Amino acid sequence: MDAQLAEVRALEAEIAALRRACEEPRAAGEDSWRAQKSLREMYQSDSEGWASSKDLRSHLGHLESELRFLSTLTGISIRNYSMKTEDLTNTEKKEKSIMKVLQRHRLSGNCRMITFQLEFQILEIQNKESLSSVITDLNIIMEPTEYSELSEFVSRAEERRDLLMFFRSLHFFVEWCEYRKRTFEHFKEKYPAAVHLPEGAASSCMAVRSTCQPGFELVIVWRVQIDEEGKVLPKLDLLPKAPQQALKLDRNRVLETAPLSFRALLGTLGIEAALESLIKSLCTADYD
Amino acid sequence: MEWANDGKTRGGVLAHLERLEIQVNRSRKNLEDLQRAQAVESALGTKIHKLRCLRDELRAEAKQRQARVKASTVNVEPDQTPEISEQEVAKRRKENVKAILQAYRFTGLSGKLTSRGVCVCISTAFEGNLLDSYFIDLVIQKPLRIHHHSIPVFIPLEELSAKYLQTNIQHFLFCLCEYLNAYAGRKYQADRLQSDFAAFLAGPLRRNSLCNLLSFTYKVEPRGQSFPFCARLLYKDLTTALPTDVTVTYQGTDALSSSWEEQRASHENLFFSKPLHQVFTSFARKGEKLDMSLVS
Numbered sequence: 001m002d003a004q005l006a007e008v009r010a011l012e013a014e015i016a017a018l019r020r021a022c023e024e025p026r027a028a029g030e031d032s033w034r035a036q037k038s039l040r041e042m043y044q045s046d047s048e049g050w051a052s053s054k055d056l057r058s059h060l061g062h063l064e065s066e067l068r069f070l071s072t073l074t075g076i077s078i079r080n081y082s083m084k085t086e087d088l089t090n091t092e093k094k095e096k097s098i099m100k101v102l103q104r105h106r107l108s109g110n111c112r113m114i115t116f117q118l119e120f121q122i123l124e125i126q127n128k129e130s131l132s133s134v135i136t137d138l139n140i141i142m143e144p145t146e147y148s149e150l151s152e153f154v155s156r157a158e159e160r161r162d163l164l165m166f167f168r169s170l171h172f173f174v175e176w177c178e179y180r181k182r183t184f185e186h187f188k189e190k191y192p193a194a195v196h197l198p199e200g201a202a203s204s205c206m207a208v209r210s211t212c213q214p215g216f217e218l219v220i221v222w223r224v225q226i227d228e229e230g231k232v233l234p235k236l237d238l239l240p241k242a243p244q245q246a247l248k249l250d251r252n253r254v255l256e257t258a259p260l261s262f263r264a265l266l267g268t269l270g271i272e273a274a275l276e277s278l279i280k281s282l283c284t285a286d287y288d
Numbered sequence: 289m290e291w292a293n294d295g296k297t298r299g300g301v302l303a304h305l306e307r308l309e310i311q312v313n314r315s316r317k318n319l320e321d322l323q324r325a326q327a328v329e330s331a332l333g334t335k336i337h338k339l340r341c342l343r344d345e346l347r348a349e350a351k352q353r354q355a356r357v358k359a360s361t362v363n364v365e366p367d368q369t370p371e372i373s374e375q376e377v378a379k380r381r382k383e384n385v386k387a388i389l390q391a392y393r394f395t396g397l398s399g400k401l402t403s404r405g406v407c408v409c410i411s412t413a414f415e416g417n418l419l420d421s422y423f424i425d426l427v428i429q430k431p432l433r434i435h436h437h438s439i440p441v442f443i444p445l446e447e448l449s450a451k452y453l454q455t456n457i458q459h460f461l462f463c464l465c466e467y468l469n470a471y472a473g474r475k476y477q478a479d480r481l482q483s484d485f486a487a488f489l490a491g492p493l494r495r496n497s498l499c500n501l502l503s504f505t506y507k508v509e510p511r512g513q514s515f516p517f518c519a520r521l522l523y524k525d526l527t528t529a530l531p532t533d534v535t536v537t538y539q540g541t542d543a544l545s546s547s548w549e550e551q552r553a554s555h556e557n558l559f560f561s562k563p564l565h566q567v568f569t570s571f572a573r574k575g576e577k578l579d580m581s582l583v584s
Contacts, residue, residue, distance in 0.1 A: 004332045011339035018346035022353060056378050063385045066401045070389065073406070074397045075458050081384075081391040107391055120394075122418070135416040161416030164469060167395040171462050229528050 075171055078109040088123075099126040102136075111167075112174045114150075117141040120163060135161040147177070153226040165230040172232035176224040177202070180234070183272060187279065194283045206275075210282050217241040218258075218282055220275065236271065238262035238278075393421070396465045404428065404435060410465050412472035414529065415563070419472045424464070432457065442498040443467050444526070466527045473529030473563075474499035480565035488568055490515035500526060502564075505539065508551070508571045515539070517552065521559060534559045 071077040088100040101124045108117040121137040138161045140154050150173070157166040184201045196207040208218040219239040226232050238259045247255060265274040392398035399408040405428030411421045424437040431454055439445050444467070452460035481504075482493050490505040500523035507515045522533035536556045538548050558567045 004329065004336060007336055008332060008339065011336065011343055015339065015343050015346060018343065018350055021350045022346065056375065056382070060378050060382045060385070062401075063382060063389065067385055067389060069401060069406065070392055070397075070399055073399065073408070073458065073461070074392070074395060076392075076395050076397075078388050078391055078395075081388045083387070083391075105391070105394070107394065133418040135413070135418070138416075162413065163394055163416075164396045164411060164413045164465075168462060168465055168469065171458075175459070229530060231528065 075174070076109060076111045076167060078107060080106070080108045082106045097128055100124070101126075111170050112178065114147070114170065114174060115143055116170075118163070120161075135163055137161065138163055138166075140166065147173075149173075149223065149225055153230075156228070157230070162230070169226050169230040169232055173224055173226060176232055176234055180204070180222050180224065183275070187275060191279055191283065194279055208279050208282055213282075215241075215243040216246065216282065218278060220278070222271075234271065236262070236266055396469070397461055405432075408461060410461070410468055412469045414469070414473035414476045417476065419476060422468055424461075426457075439464070439468070440471070440497070443471060470523075470527050470529050471499060474523060477529065477564035478502060481568060484565060485568040485572070488571065498526070500524075506568075509575050510572065511575075516548070517555060519555070519559060521564070529563065530561070531559060 083106070084104045086102045086104070088102050090098070090100070103122045103124065105120050105122065106118070107120075108115070110116065117140075119137075119139045120135055122133055123136045124131065124133050138158050140158055142150060142154055153169060153173075154166075157163075157169075181201045184195075184197055184206050187206065188195045188197055188201065191208075193211050194208055196209060197203065197205075198207055199205060204221055204223050206220045206222070208220070210216055217240070219241065221237045221239060223235045223237075224232060225235050240255050240258045242250075242255055250256070262274070262278070265277065268274075269277065389398070393409065393411050396411055397408060398411070399406050402425065405426045407423055407425045409421050409423050412419045422438045422440075424439060425435040427433050427435045434445075434449060434453075437445070443464070445464070448460055448463050448467070452463065478493060478495050478499050481489070487510055488506050488508070490507070494503045495501065502521045503519065505515045505518045507517070516539055518537045518539050520533075520535045521531040523530070524532040534556050536552050536559070538544055538552050555567075558570070562570075
């Protein structure tokens with residue numbers, strides 16, 4: 001019975017302590033809010049306080065300029081990011097020396113004209129010898145989807161959970177698309193009568209027509225492809241168009257072999273020079 | 289008990305009865321005491337039980353409050369706090385910007401501004417495995433130059449910087465990123481082959497520091513005694529993690545039959561198209577399947 005009485009006393013004491021604990025946070029919260037208010041008042045009146053808030057603002061300014069710099073340097077602008085961590089460490093004795101943490105990341109931003117939204121998970125396992133970090137899940141949402149070449153690439157990147165390859169290839173893809181646009185615009189400007197961009201400068205084709213020889217048209221299709229390994233390569237093709245009579249007169253089969261010859265030309269002169277020579281050859285009459 | 293057979297017999301019986309009565313009374317008292325004690329004990333028992341329940345309830349409530357307080361300090365909702373100071377806004381924006389700066393490492397390129405310019409950090413990964421990172425410290429002057437770096441000597445840094453550093457720094461960095469990631473991928477494959485599939489190799493894996501030339505002698509079945517194949521993998525394109533040249537030769541002691549030739553040719557294809565350690569994983573799996581078929 002003594003033991004029981006002792007237990008009763010112990011329980012009553014614990015209950016009293018718990019009751020106090022349940023009431024405390026509210027009071028603590030109130031206190032901190034009151035303290036915060038007074039700090040704010042202090043900052044508003046005290047000159048020293050003013051300086052320290054300036055410090056905060058200048059520090060923020062420095063960080064924001066660092067962010068702008070990084071965004072310009074990489075060409076990738078991250079607008080939003082958040083992360084949640086979940087501790088998966090198994091508390092059983094056997095695996096106590098192994099720590100497992102699952103991180104859930106959310107990232108969104110844009111790379112020039114392409115905006116992306118990513119959600120991925122990283123599993124970090126720390127054991128006695130090493131720390132390993134593995135991406136265990138990757139979800140990519142991209143727009144605009146007018147670049148059809150990208151959708152296949154995105155699913156491949158998701159499958160391989162290769163986040164870094166996604167960004168690297170994205171950069172090179174965008175770089176090539178912009179180069180293509182600049183090149184098309186350059187030729188349109190230089191040969192306004194001959195060069196036509198039926199789908200705009202951002203598209204993949206450029207048509208070259210001779211003003212004095214209507215009916216002849218050379219269409220250059222310039223695709224930017226991303227291969228299995230994430231390598232970005234330009235692929236150019238020539239589609240010649242000529243009236244039937246011209247085909248009959250073409251004994252040397254120049255038109256037939258044009259696509260192949262174009263490939264060879266690309267190899268020797270490079271893209272810009274090859275396109276230039278093509279335009280010039282079609283329009284020699286116009287520009288002589 | 290002896291009955292005295294004398295004139296005092298009557299007194300003896302009475303005395304005896306008296307004694308019995310006292311005994312009964314005592315027992316009854318004892319019993320009553322016992323019952324009272326038991327009642328008190330059981331009341332105590334009930335009380336203890338009630339107190340325990342109350343204590344457990346309070347414990348749970350206290351835990352909930354703690355969790356709520358913790359959660360609320362992590363996700364402060366600006367709309368709910370009555371007066372939010374400029375301080376708070378700036379502080380939160382600062383935390384957000386800091387987090388975004390950290391997140392750049394997932395793009396492969398991240399960095400910090402330095403007094404001279406910028407220190408760029410290049411991260412590498414292969415198929416979801418995050419690997420080493422390297423840094424390159426750039427001085428922003430005319431001309432742009434590299435102050436110092438941790439890029440391995442066999443990566444063509446001078447070549448790349450001569451071509452692109454002055455004209456297109458973004459292209460320079462991403463090219464470097466390509467080379468480093470490809471190297472990290474090749475190294476990862478070679479390391480995994482050595483560590484996970486040592487049983488399939490005769491002797492060590494021969495490799496160079498750039499990990500673009502590998503040669504090894506191997507077998508396909510874990511139980512086999514001989515190592516019938518010898519492979520040589522060359523990765524001419526330093527920006528890829530798959531070989532450009534693969535030669536598999538048959539070295540077995542049996543005569544080169546069509547089945548060996550078939551295997552040899554299919555292995556060559558495998559090495560071209562799949563990462564090295566994955567090829568061996570498929571060998572191991574086939575071996576398991578074979579074992580299972582033997583057993584059943």
